[in-house]
Every structure is written in C-alpha cells, then in structure tokens.
Amino acid sequence: DAGVIQSPRHEVTEMGQEVTLRCKPISGHNSLFWYRQTMMRGLELLIYFNNNVPIDDSGMPEDRFSAKMPNASFSTLKIQPSEPRDSAVYFCASSMGQGEGGELFFGEGSRLTVL
Amino acid sequence: GNSVTQMEGPVTLSEEAFLTINCTYTATGYPSLFWYVQYPGEGLQLLLKATKADDKGSNKGFEATYRKETTSFHLEKGSVQVSDSAVYFCALISTDSWGKLQFGAGTQVVVTP
Numbered sequence: 130d131a132g133v134i135q136s137p138r139h140e141v142t143e144m145g146q147e148v149t150l151r152c153k154p155i156s157g158h159n160s161l162f163w164y165r166q167t168m169m170r171g172l173e174l175l176i177y178f179n180n181n182v183p184i185d186d187s188g189m190p191e192d193r194f195s196a197k198m199p200n201a202s203f204s205t206l207k208i209q210p211s212e213p214r215d216s217a218v219y220f221c222a223s224s225m226g227q228g229e230g231g232e233l234f235f236g237e238g239s240r241l242t243v244l
Numbered sequence: 245g246n247s248v249t250q251m252e253g254p255v256t257l258s259e260e261a262f263l264t265i266n267c268t269y270t271a272t273g274y275p276s277l278f279w280y281v282q283y284p285g286e287g288l289q290l291l292l293k294a295t296k297a298d299d300k301g302s303n304k305g306f307e308a309t310y311r312k313e314t315t316s317f318h319l320e321k322g323s324v325q326v327s328d329s330a331v332y333f334c335a336l337i338s339t340d341s342w343g344k345l346q347f348g349a350g351t352q353v354v355v356t357p
Contacts, residue, residue, distance in 0.1 A: 133287070172288075172333070172347045185344065220287050233345060235287030 133236035141242045147209040150239045154223030164220040211243045246271045248348035250334045256354045265319040267334035275338040277317040282331040
C-alpha cells in the first residue's frame with residue numbers, strides 16, 4: 130500500500146514567491162497533520178484536519194501560511210509570500226480516527242529552501 | 245500543559261553497545277507514550293508505544309516501560325547496530341490533547357562499526 134505522499138520533495142525559491150506543498154494521505158485515514166521541522170525549533174504541529182475540517186490551526190505561524198483539505202485524499206499547505214525563515218522540512222502525516230491512538234504515518238517530507 | 249523532555253544528543257556509541265535514551269514527561273490527564281524514529285532523509289515512523297502505567301512497549305529489539313511514578317519512558321536496546329543510527333523522538337498524547345502528539349526535541353544516535 131502506498132504511504133503518505135508528499136510533493137515536491139525539494140523546493141528552492143526566492144523570498145516573496147508563493148510556495149505550495151501537497152499531500153496525499155493514506156486511503157481511509159481521516160485525520161491529517163502538517164508539521165514543520167527545523168534544527169532550532171524541532172517538530173512543530175502547524176495544523177490538523179479531521180474529516181477534511183481544520184480542527185486546530187493554532188500552530189500556523191502567521192497569516193502567510195494557509196492550509197486546505199478540499200477532499201479526503203488531498204491537502205495543501207501554502208506560504209505566500211515566502212521568507213528565508215520559512216526554510217524547513219515540512220511533513221504531512223495521516224492517521225485513523227482522531228489520532229488518539231498515537232500512530233501517525235508520516236510522508237518523506239518536503240524540504241523548502243527560501244533564498 | 246503537556247511536555248516531553250529527552251536527553252540531548254548526539255549519542256555516539258559502538259556497534260553492539262547498550263543504548264539508553266532518557267525521556268521524561270509532564271501531562272494532564274492520562275497520557276499514552278510513544279517512541280518514534282526518523283532515519284536519514286525520511287519521515288518519522290512509530291517504533292513502539294505504551295498506553296498505561298507499567299506497560300512495556302517493544303519492537304526491533306527496543307524496549308521502553310511506562311513509569312508513572314517517575315513520569316519516564318526511557319528507550320533501551322541491548323545491542324545496537326549501525327542501522328540503528330537515526331533520530332529518536334519521545335512523544336505523548338494525553339486524554340485532553342485531542343489527537344495532538346507532543347514531541348520531544350529528538351535525540352540523534354550515531355552507531356559506529
């Protein structure tokens with residue numbers, strides 16, 4: 130079975146450009162999480178969805194960040210405009226139920242570099 | 245609030261050595277505890293978990309016991325291999341955290357031949 134699929138794997142862009150990261154969760158999973166990983170701050174939960182509805186977006190750093198989940202098989206994380214401090218690895222993860230079992234399945238991540 | 249504290253890395257050890265990574269937590273409610281592992285260039289994957297006090301989680305030779313009295317969940321492996329080189333994350337979900345995993349900072353482990 131395919132795992133969580135993220136694209137692009139690597140993105141290099143210039144400050145001020147729009148960045149869109151994509152995620153396809155595991156089929157049948159109804160919770161989806163976006164994380165950001167940096168050396169300085171470790172793993173940060175940005176937002177998570179349950180049944181396509183955003184449940185908690187308190188981790189979204191600022192208005193430049195937005196996330197959508199138009200259907201059960203697709204989600205996007207958008208940064209507009211991007212800044213160098215947004216450089217990080219962004220992970221998408223999915224789980225059954227509300228994730229209360231604790232087993233999240235992570236994608237391989239999208240490494241973003243903003244110059 | 246909930247928090248997870250784990251020992252800083254990197255931890256460097258030789259093949260077949262004994263590995264311990266300390267993890268302590270603070271939590272409201274009744275947490276479940278987890279260890280995730282991240283191999284280079286990959287996402288995190290669940291290594292083991294324990295859902296109540298005195299439970300022992302185990303997988304791939306790794307073990308961790310949920311100690312409520314010391315609020316700890318230390319990870320151990322008796323004989324590490326080079327392939328165990330990775331970053332290990334301790335994490336928890338509590339009954340009031342609504343599916344939000346709280347991760348520790350991660351501990352890098354480097355195993356040399």
